[in-house]
Amino acid sequence: xxxxxxxxxxxxxxxxxxxxxxxxxxxxxxxxxxxxxxxxxxxxxxxxxxxxxxxxxxxxxxxxxxxxxxxxxxxxxxxxxxxxxxxxxxxxxxxxxxxxxxxxxxxxxxxxxxxxxxxxxxxxxxxxxxxxxxxxxxxxxxxxxxxxxxxxxxxxxx
Amino acid sequence: xxxxxxxxxxxxxxxxxxxxxxxxxxxxxxxxxxxxxxxxxxxxxxxxxxxxxxxxxxxxxxxxxxxxxxxxxxxxxxxxxxxxxxxxxxxxxxxxxxxxxxxxxxxxxxxxxxxxxxxxxxxxxxxxxxxxxxxxxxxxxxxxxxxxxxxxxxxxxxxxxxxxxxxxxxxxxxxxxxxxxxxxxxxxxxxxxxxxxxxxxxxxxxxxxxxxxxxxxxxxxxxxxxxxxxxxxxxxxxxxxxxxxxxxxxxxxxxxxxxxxxxxxxxxxxxxxxxxxxxxxxxxxxxxxxxxxxxxxxxxxxxxxxxxxxxxxxxxxxxxxxxxxxxxxxxxxxxxxxxxxxxxxxxxxxxxxxxxxxxxxxxxxxxxxxxxxxxxxxxxxxxxxxxxxxxxxxxxxxxxxxxxxxxxxxx
Numbered sequence: 148x149x150x151x152x153x154x155x156x157x158x159x160x161x162x163x164x165x166x167x168x169x170x171x172x173x174x175x176x177x178x179x180x181x182x183x184x185x186x187x188x189x190x191x192x193x194x195x196x197x198x199x200x201x202x203x204x205x206x207x208x209x210x211x212x213x214x215x216x217x218x219x220x221x222x223x224x225x226x227x228x229x230x231x232x233x234x235x236x237x238x239x240x241x242x243x244x245x246x247x248x249x250x251x252x253x254x255x256x257x258x259x260x261x262x263x264x265x266x267x268x269x270x271x272x273x274x275x276x277x278x279x280x281x282x283x284x285x286x287x288x289x290x291x292x293x294x295x296x297x298x299x300x301x302x303x304x305x
Numbered sequence: 306x307x308x309x310x311x312x313x314x315x316x317x318x319x320x321x322x323x324x325x326x327x328x329x330x331x332x333x334x335x336x337x338x339x340x341x342x343x344x345x346x347x348x349x350x351x352x353x354x355x356x357x358x359x360x361x362x363x364x365x366x367x368x369x370x371x372x373x374x375x376x377x378x379x380x381x382x383x384x385x386x387x388x389x390x391x392x393x394x395x396x397x398x399x400x401x402x403x404x405x406x407x408x409x410x411x412x413x414x415x416x417x418x419x420x421x422x423x424x425x426x427x428x429x430x431x432x433x434x435x436x437x438x439x440x441x442x443x444x445x446x447x448x449x450x451x452x453x454x455x456x457x458x459x460x461x462x463x464x465x466x467x468x469x470x471x472x473x474x475x476x477x478x479x480x481x482x483x484x485x486x487x488x489x490x491x492x493x494x495x496x497x498x499x500x501x502x503x504x505x506x507x508x509x510x511x512x513x514x515x516x517x518x519x520x521x522x523x524x525x526x527x528x529x530x531x532x533x534x535x536x537x538x539x540x541x542x543x544x545x546x547x548x549x550x551x552x553x554x555x556x557x558x559x560x561x562x563x564x565x566x567x568x569x570x571x572x573x574x575x576x577x578x579x580x581x582x583x584x585x586x587x588x589x590x591x592x593x594x595x596x597x598x599x600x601x602x603x604x605x606x607x608x609x610x611x612x613x614x615x616x617x618x619x620x621x622x623x624x625x626x627x628x629x630x631x632x633x634x635x636x637x638x639x640x641x642x643x644x645x646x647x648x649x650x651x652x653x654x655x656x657x658x659x660x661x662x663x664x665x666x667x668x669x670x671x672x673x674x675x676x677x678x679x680x681x682x683x684x685x686x687x688x689x690x691x692x693x694x695x696x697x698x699x700x701x702x703x704x705x706x707x708x709x710x711x712x713x714x715x716x
Contacts, residue, residue: 188656192402193497200497200632202656204647209579214651216577221525223662296500296627297655300664 150238157236157248157275160283165231165252168304173218176304177211180285181278184208188290188305191269202301203290214304224302226259229266236273245274245286254305256298267305269293318716322704323685328678329716330506330671336623338714343602344370346713347470348548349456349463349477351604351617352376352386354631356460356493357403362420365403368619369464370602374453375399375409376462379420386453386464387422398450422450458482459489461604461615477600478544480693484551484598487589488608496646497632501655505667507603507618507626508710513663514597514605514616515706517541517552517697518686523666526658538592540695547601547691547708554595554697582648585610586641599702601709609659611642612649624671630654 160179167175180186187201205211232253239247249270256266274287290305318326329335344350350369353376357365364377366389373389375398389397391411398409398418408425409418415428424445432438453464456473463473474482503510513519521528538555577583585594588611598606603618617629630653634646653660674680684707687699691708694701710716 189497190499193499198495198497198632199643200647200650202499202650202654204651206644206648207579210582210648210651213577213579217526217658222658223523223525224665295498296502298502299504299655299668300501300661301656302661 153238153246154236156283157238157246157250157273160275160285161233161236161250161271165233169229169231171228173215173303176215177208178284180208180211180288181276182208184211184285185287185289186211186285186304187288188292188301190292190295192295194272194289194291202297203304211304218302222302224300227303228257229303229305230255230257233271245276248273248275252305264298266298267292267294267301318711319681321689322691322707323683323689324681325684325707326678327674327680327682330509330674331623331678333623335714336506336620339620340370340372342714343710344372345466347465347467348602348713349465349470349473349600350602351600351615352453352455352462352464354460354493354495354615354633355384355457355462356495358384358462360405362405362407363403364399364406364409364420366399366401367617369453369466370620373397374464375422376455376464377406377420377422384455384457384462385421386455386462387418388450388452390450391416392424392448392450393427418450422452424448459486460493461485461489463604476546477549478546480542481544481549481551481598481600484542484553484596485606487591487593488596488598488606488613490589492636493613493633494636494638495631496634496643497630497650499630499632499654501628501630501660501664502621503626503628503664503667504624505626505671506624507620508706509667509670510618510626510628510663511599511601511603511706512703513667514599515550515552515702516700517702518700519666520659520697523662524659526652539595539697540693541697541699541702542693543691543702543705546712547705549598549600550702550705551596551598552697552702553593555592556594582645582651583610585645585649588642599706601706607653609652610649611645612652613646614650614653 164179186205188203189201234251236248236250249272251270254267255263257263269292272289272291273285275283276286278284352367353365358376358378361378361380364375367374367376374386375389376386379385389399391398393414393416396411396413398411417426419425427439430439453466455464458473539553541550541552543550594610596608605616607614613633615631619627621627632650634643652658655664684700684703687694687701691705692701
């Protein structure tokens with residue numbers, strides 16, 4: 148893959164990922180990841196200090212599916228939606244077939260009463276590789292939020 | 306204490322501990338009084354971990370209520386804390402959350418303080434070219450930011466501004482002190498920090514943490530996966546003064562439990578496709594699976610299986626608060642145990658399977674009571690006392706909070 152094609156395919160992956168979440172197709176969300184994967188939501192400060200904990204931490208795809216089941220069936224939170232705006236990926240080195248990329252994001256949250264807030268901004272630090280069918284999926288997506296402060300709750304994945 | 310001991314501008318408070326007037330969560334005068342009577346009163350405020358400031362010059366910015374403070378490790382190895390406010394014009398002396406310094410300089414006019422918060426030098430004190438400068442009789446030693454008295458307990462750093470605060474173990478009581486030691490029995494390591502901004506008065510959060518009754522009703526995740534059910538063994542300890550509480554869930558849940566039949570949170574059809582993250586290690590050598598512990602006013606120590614965290618509750622105005630989460634492990638954690646802590650951290654924090662509901666339920670109350678200053682909430686499960694009980698179907702430790710609160714507030 149040349150850089151142009153890689154950028155094009157990564158941008159498509161990012162757009163599809165954001166669209167699934169923003170359109171409340173959360174059941175599709177785990178499918179953007181490989182079965183063996185790491186998804187973590189953390190902050191720039193934790194990332195810089197090497198603190199390993201995240202507010203969401205999944206080291207396999209089943210844990211992502213469990214989160215969706217919990218959100219649908221168990222957890223109580225007010226109706227809300229996100230709007231992701233995702234930037235152009237900055238490509239890093241490819242190692243062991245995995246493409247490294249960093250992509251800025253901004254998420255606006257709209258609550259059921261119409262209240263809109265700039266909810267999160269940060270960078271996706273990704274490692275992406277093709278699965279057996281040649282489809283690009285996340286081997287790793289570390290969501291590094293610029294702020295260490297989260298408003299009320301983070302129900303829907305970022 | 307069961308009688309109002311001063312006139313209340315906003316309303317009255319019935320005798321006993323089973324009713325709480327809603328104005329206490331809404332009134333700006335009450336919030337202002339809390340800063341002086343509670344946070345700056347005869348209480349111990351959690352500030353940081355000793356592990357945050359291991360070496361000389363290490364500091365951490367913290368708060369008691371709304372007052373910014375700096376906590377630092379001084380040259381002789383002791384810990385000092387002082388108000389983060391320059392005695393000159395009131396600017397913050399320290400602008401970082403933590404780090405290592407030789408001393409502190411206020412950026413506004415470069416007044417300099419040592420690690421204990423003593424004013425050490427004043428820029429242009431003697432003027433420039435013989436002109437200006439401070440008066441000759443200005444004594445720096447008469448001008449220091451307010452200093453806190455510090456105590457440590459199993460790696461926790463607490464501070465008070467009151468000369469009459471009892472020693473920390475008397476304040477917390479022996480039973481609950483032992484429950485702190487149970488968890489913090491060896492060297493801790495910070496593994497993450499997050500802040501959760503909550504749309505409610507700080508007291509609503511502290512009541513929620515002490516409320517052993519709600520946990521398995523509001524949080525379906527807990528109930529369904531049998532992490533805790535009220536029909537499991539356990540109970541709640543409340544210190545005599547109401548200041549501290551520790552609730553515990555013990556042992557395995559009963560296999561055929563019908564006590565939740567018909568309640569929303571009893572959804573037997575719900576299952577995890579990766580249940581391995583609930584296979585915790587029995588690292589404390591007892592049968593307590595879950596322990597939630599508080600110390601008035603705003604300290605929380607949490608052990609949910611292997612997920613350990615400290616929470617610091619800080620008011621941010623009458624109807625806002627910040628919850629500062631510090632996730633911890635032990636320095637000698639095996640890679641296996643550390644990985645389990647990271648996975649179980651999904652239960653807590655702003656995105657926690659359990660804590661996310663605690664994040665919003667305080668806001669539901671705050672919005673629900675918008676016009677209820679003359680109404681009272683009912684805190685009567687388990688009787689009227691703030692006593693230790695062998696059940697969690699009780700609000701005894703919530704009453705303990707109000708016992709401690711009314712004592713220092715004079716309500």
